[in-house]
Amino acid sequence: MLFELHHVAYRTHDTKVLQDISFNIEAGSTLTLTGPSGSGKSTILRLLANLISPSEGEILYQGQKTTSYQPDQYRQRVSYCFQQPTLFGETVKDNLAFPFAIRKQAFDEAKCLARLKEVDLSSNFLGKKITQLSGGEKQRVALIRNVLFEPEVLLLDEVTTGLDDFSKQQVHQLIKNEQERGVTIVQITHDQSELAEAKLQLHVENGRISQ
């Protein structure tokens, strides 16, 4: 098993966000979390990304507690993409250069252009100002930022919500490419077409799993 969650609970002050969450995720699979807004789906993703720690229970990644890994290196392997991503700096290049800066590597333009092409963004996008991008283009750039160094797991938090059909299609294709590469995907979606295709689903309601 890639991920094992054992009786995980998460509380903020007096609010019980998650209670007694236990499930496993197999390597290379795609798991879709469903459920109403505020049910705790995003919290599960944030726990998997080790952006927050469980109040109770434990999460294992490849048989070891997530907290036993060096957190920054762990997050390079288990990559979280936000619903409404914030782009940094001024240009698209500033954003794609960031994963290289994290790994102290020189910027590889050819690599970035190839990935941009994958989501139908041409080479002149690299120099484009982020203020000139549409919502769909921003989300595609943000996703490329996540997958540039091929993570083992992609955590997708409603990444297609609010996107136009064309952008949605490009994002779907990118996710498909990642699945074919063997990347494990845990996603949250309310999109009916995505739900219809999701083979493995887990329903979250009031902070609990209800299958």
Add this chain to the structure above:
Amino acid sequence: MKNLAVNNWSLLLAFALVLVSLVISWKEKLGLTKDTLYSVARAIIQLVIVGYLLKAIFKVDNLFLTIAMTLVIIFNAAWNAYQRDPNPHRKFWQAFVAQFIGTYLTLSTLLVTGAIKMVPSQVITITGMIAGNEMVAIGLAFKAMHDAFHDQRQQVLEKLALGASPKLASMEIIRRSLKTAMQPTIDSAKTVGMVSLPGMMSGLIFAGVDPVYAIKYQIMVTFMLLAATGIGSVIMVHLAYLNYYNDQMQLILE
């Protein structure tokens, strides 16, 4: 020193100036009467104690006593800077280390270059000026850092999610805080002598020193404050950003 005319009687008469402030507060219903009286009383008591203390220390002229006095100044400045940090996870030792290194590095440069002499009257007064300015700069850095972490929370989270270290995720905030801390010293260096005649220079001119000689000290003070606020704040911001993260490199904002 023949021009220095202030005595107890003239001070008592000058107290009329405080009365002006009290009348304004009373007339305008500002509710500051009590606070004004308290602050004036505190200032008088503190200055009287410091006056006698310095007189005694200057008379004894002992190296260890001088160093002890500078440590007291640094400790007080660090404590006050620390109190200005809005982050509940603040740490006093960080403010102390920043003040300690910033002050002693600047002070020792001034001593080695011969700009000041190793005598209590010069070392203690200069330490007070350095530590005081550093305290203000560090206080500004704390406030700017706290605001920036709240304003840029989402951006920091995304950088962490991409696998950035807390340092890389906070780099923009560190720079912004440092700039805020150093800006007032740089700005005041631009207008020194044109808008205000600073304390050091005014004091020397008051005491009858040739203004051309007095400005040399002021130039030294300008250099010294630029260095001290720079060193103190750079150490502080590089320590303080860590207080916004836990050991799992997770952002902790209350």
